[in-house]
Amino acid sequence: MERKILLSEKEMPQAWYNVAADLPTPLAPPIHPVTKKPVGPQDLAPIFPMELIKQEVSTERWIAIPQPVQEVLKLWRPTPLVRALNLEKKLGTPAHIYYKNESVSPAGSHKPNTAIAQAYYNKMEGVTRLTTETGAGQWGSAISFACAQFGLKCKVYMVRVSYDQKPYRKSLMRLWGGEVVASPSKDTEAGRNILAANPNSTGSLGIAISEAVEDAAKHEDTKYTLGSVLNHVMLHQTVIGLEVEKQLAMAGEKPDVLIGCTGGGSNFSGLVLPFVPLKLKGRPDLRFVAVEPTACPSLTKGPFRYDFGDTAGMTPLLKMNTLGHTFMPSGIHAGGLRYHGMSPIVSHLKENGLCEAVAYAQNPVFEAAVMFAMTEGIVVAPETAHAVRAAIDEALRCKAEKKARTIVFNLSGHGHFDLSAYDAYLNKQLSDYEHPEEAIAEALTHLPKMD
Amino acid sequence: MERKILLSEKEMPQAWYNVAADLPTPLAPPIHPVTKKPVGPQDLAPIFPMELIKQEVSTERWIAIPQPVQEVLKLWRPTPLVRALNLEKKLGTPAHIYYKNESVSPAGSHKPNTAIAQAYYNKMEGVTRLTTETGAGQWGSAISFACAQFGLKCKVYMVRVSYDQKPYRKSLMRLWGGEVVASPSKDTEAGRNILAANPNSTGSLGIAISEAVEDAAKHEDTKYTLGSVLNHVMLHQTVIGLEVEKQLAMAGEKPDVLIGCTGGGSNFSGLVLPFVPLKLKGRPDLRFVAVEPTACPSLTKGPFRYDFGDTAGMTPLLKMNTLGHTFMPSGIHAGGLRYHGMSPIVSHLKENGLCEAVAYAQNPVFEAAVMFAMTEGIVVAPETAHAVRAAIDEALRCKAEKKARTIVFNLSGHGHFDLSAYDAYLNKQLSDYEHPEEAIAEALTHLPKMD
Helix, strand or coil: CCCEECCCHHHCCCEEECHHHCCCCCCCCCECCCCCCECCHHHHCCCCCHHHHHHHHCCCCEEECCHHHHHHHCCCCCCCEEECHHHHHHHCCCCEEEEEEHHHCCCCECCHHHHHHHHHHHHHCCCCEEEEEECCCHHHHHHHHHHHHHCCEEEEEEEHHHHHHCHHHHHHHHHCCCEEEEECCCCCHHHHHHHHHCCCCCCCHHHHHHHHHHHHHHCCCEEECCCCCCHHHHHHHCHHHHHHHHHHHHCCCCCCEEEEECCCCHHHHHHHHHHHHHHHCCCCCCEEEEEEECCCCHHHHCCEEEEECCCCCCCCEEEEECCCCCCCCCCCCCHHHCCCCCCHHHHHHHHCCCCEEEEECHHHHHHHHHHHHHHHCCCECHHHHHHHHHHHHHHHHHHHHCCCCEEEEEECEECCCCHHHHHHHHCCCCCCCCCCHHHHHHHHCCCCCCC | CCCEECCCHHHCCCEEECHHHCCCCCCCCCECCCCCCECCHHHHCCCCCHHHHHHHHCCCCEEECCHHHHHHHCCCCCCCEEECHHHHHHHCCCCEEEEEEHHHCCCCECCHHHHHHHHHHHHHCCCCEEEEEECCCHHHHHHHHHHHHHCCEEEEEEEHHHHHHCHHHHHHHHHCCCEEEEECCCCCHHHHHHHHHCCCCCCCHHHHHHHHHHHHHHCCCEEECCCCCCHHHHHHHCHHHHHHHHHHHHCCCCCCEEEEECCCCHHHHHHHHHHHHHHHCCCCCCEEEEEEECCCCHHHHCCEEEEECCCCCCCCEEEEECCCCCCCCCCCCCHHHCCCCCCHHHHHHHHCCCCEEEEECHHHHHHHHHHHHHHHCCCECHHHHHHHHHHHHHHHHHHHHCCCCEEEEEECEECCCCHHHHHHHHCCCCCCCCCCHHHHHHHHCCCCCCC
16 A cells, blocks of 8 residues: 555646635625725735735635646645554554645745745736745745745745744745845834834734735835735645545545644645535535644634734734734744634634634644654644644544544644754643633723624 | 656665676775774674675675565655756756755655664664764764664764754754764763863764764664665665666656765765666766765865774774875865765775766855755755755756756755755855865875785
8 A cells, every 4th residue: 555645747736726616605704994894906905916806805616726836836746645554553543544745845834835826926917026924934934935936026024033033944034035024123114113112022923914014015016925814825725635635536535534723724724625515515524623722722712703813903804713813822832823813714614613623732732743753754843733633633532433534634834943842842841821711801802893 | 747756655666776786896895903804794793783784795786675664665755856947947958957855754864765774674683772973963863763663762972063053953863762962972981081081072973983883882782873884875775766767767868967965975876876787888978976075075085095984993994085084074064974984885986987076165055055945945955955066067068068968966855954054155154165185185194004
C-alpha cells in the first residue's frame, strides 16, 4: 500500500468551489459601520481590486482559477495526502488517519494558496504594491513570496512584539523582497498616534491592520491584502479539499470526519467546504470538526453576532462567532489562532449545524504534536497541532467503539520557526490557560449596537 | 508540461548501488594508524555493527535495501525531481535545469537516507543506543529522527559554539527524543581533558567525534554513527541518483551535468554515483561537478593523501583529498562544508578524472540562493546554495554558447534554520574569504607519515 496519495499537475483543480452557491440559507452581508446598510463594491474599492470584491459576494458555484495562478501553485501543488500508518499503529486504532500536507509550500503553510491569487488579481488591475499586517509572520511571508512571483512591491506591518522576538519569519519576508516594519510604525498616522500616546507600545494585530489599510487607502498604486476571515480567502483555499476529494477516491476511502484548526478559519474551510454538498446530500453523518484553543474560544464560546473585524473598529461589520473585538487573547504559541472573530462562512456553518467545534489547552495539543513527530516525523506548527490533537482523539474514540472510521486532518503548516514553543512544552513551561467566562461576557458588552 | 516529476512508492529503488563494483581501479583501503596495515573488521567492531562494516568494504554492485528501511524512507521518498522553469526564464538560458528536492525529509535534508539505514542495522544487531557528533545539527537531527523510528536511544555531542548559538536544531533533536550535550562535555574522558585544559573551550567537530567514539567504545549497548565520508554512507545515499535516473527517463531527458555541494561528499555521491557506469560506458562527456567553499577547498586545493578523519588523529587513515587534519576552516555559514577531508570515493573519482571540482566564496553563493528563492520559492541551506551557484553558472555558459544542456543539481537541504546567514548576506556582512595557500601548505606538513 502507498502511504502517500499523489496527484499529477494535470489533476489539479481548474476552478475554486464557492460554497455560497450551496448553502441552505444565504450568508449575512457585511454591514457598513456608519450607515448600518450592506457595504457595496464602491466601499471596498479603495483597498481591494474589483475581481476580489466580486468573488467576496459571488454565488457562482465554480470560479475559474486563472492559468498564471495555476502555474505558480504548481511550484508545490498538488500536495500529498498521506496515510499516517505509524500514528495509527502507535494508537492501536482501527481508524484510517490521513493528513493533507500543506506544509510543503515555500512559505511552509496553506497561506500561499490565497496569497498567489490575491497578488495575481492585484497585478492584473494595475496595482504595483501591496500592504498587509502580520502577527507571527506566516501570512506576511506568504504574501512576500507571492509578490516576488508577480513582481509586486510589498510592505508588511509586523506586530512589534513578534518583530523583536521572532526574527526569522522577518528574515524570510526580506529574503523574498518584502519590506517589513515593526508596528506601530512612524510610517502611518495610525502608527504615529499610537506611538505618541505610548512610545513603548508592543503593538497588536488590530493596530497593524489599521496601518496597512491606511497605507493602501492613501496610495494610488497600493491595495491591502488579508490572509483569512473573508469569503474570497476561503474560496482560494478550496483547492485543498478539491484535491482531497480526488485523493480519497483514489485510495478507495469515504471520509467520516474532516478536521482543521481554526483561527480566522481559512485552512479549515479549504479542507471542508468542497465536502459541504456531500454532507447536504446523502452523507448527513459526515462530520466537520473545527479545533480552536481554549485561550481564544470564538466558536465554542462566542455568540454569532455582527462585530468589527479589527480591534480598532475600522472595518465593515461581519456576522460571525466573536469574543468581541476588544477581546485580548493570552499569549499562546499558536499565534495564528489568536483572533477574536471567525470567518463568516465557518460561523454560518456552525450556526446551521453543519460543523462542530472543540477547544483544547496547550499541553494536550503539544503532547499530540510530539507524538506525531515521533511517529510520522513531521514537526507541525502549533496551530496545526490542534488538528493533530483532535484527530488523535477521534482515532481513540474509534478504538473504544471498535469502529474503523476514515479521519482526514489538514496539516496546515510546519513548525520549523516555532521550536521555542516545543522547548517550552518539553520544559513543562506551558500554561493550560482557559479564558474565563466573565472576561468573555465583559468583552461582549462592547459589541457594536445594531438597530 | 509537468514541473514536478514524481515517482510512486512502488518505483522506489529496492537496492543501493555500490560504485566499488564498477571503478576502473580499486579504492585504497583504510589504514591502521599504528600498524600502517589495512584495518580489518575486528578493528571496527567496537564502534560499528558488522553489517555496516561489510558494506564499507563490499564490492557487490547491488545491496538490497531491507524492507523496514524502505518503509521508513516512504515517509518522504521518493522525492520530487523538479524542472526549475522560473529560474531558466530569469536566466534566459536554453538549458534545462532540474533539482532533486531532498529537503522534503522530516529533518530537512538528505541525511536521513543513511541515518535510517544505520539505525536499522544497529537495531538488528542488538544495539540499543547510538552516539554521534554534530556541528550545526543537520546530522544530529537526522540521527535523532532515525532513532525515534526504531526505538533507539541517542546521544549527540554537539559542538559547544553551535549548541549555544543555534538553539533550534538542538530543540529538534530533543523533540525526537535525542539527548544533546555541548561538547566538550564532562561525560567523557576526552571531554574532561579538554575542559581541564580550557574550561571555556567552544569545541570542534574533532573533539565531538572523540567524545562520541569514546562513549560508544566504552558502552556495551552503544555504537557510533557517522553522517558522511565513509563508503557505506555514500552507498545509502545512492537512492537519490537511482530515483533521478528514472525521473529523467520519464521526462525524456539525458543528463549532461550533475552537480552537488561537497563537505564530506555524501549528497554529491548520492546523486552522481549511479551515473558512473553511464559515464564509463558511452557518455564520457557526462560531467559531475563537486562544489565546495573557497574557505575549505579540499578537492580544489588539497592533495590526494592518507590522513586522519578527525582532528585529534584517532581514526583510521583514509586516502582522500585533504587539507590536513589540523586544518581549521573559517566560520562560514555552510557548516556542513567545513571539513578538512573528503569522502575517499569522491576523492578517487576526482583523482581518476571522473569528476571535477569548483570552489566559490560566500557572496556569489548567497546571491544564487536568493535568486533561487525569488524564482522557485524554496529557501535552500547555505551548503546547497553552492550547488545552486554552480548550476546557474553552467546555465549561463549554455546561454553564452547557445547550447541546450540538461543540468541536474541536488537540493540537499532547506535553509529554515539558517536564516541568520541570509540576514548577514542581505546586510552585506559576509566575507569572501579564501583560505591562503601558505596556510594550506603549513597544515599539510602535519599529514601522518606513511612508510
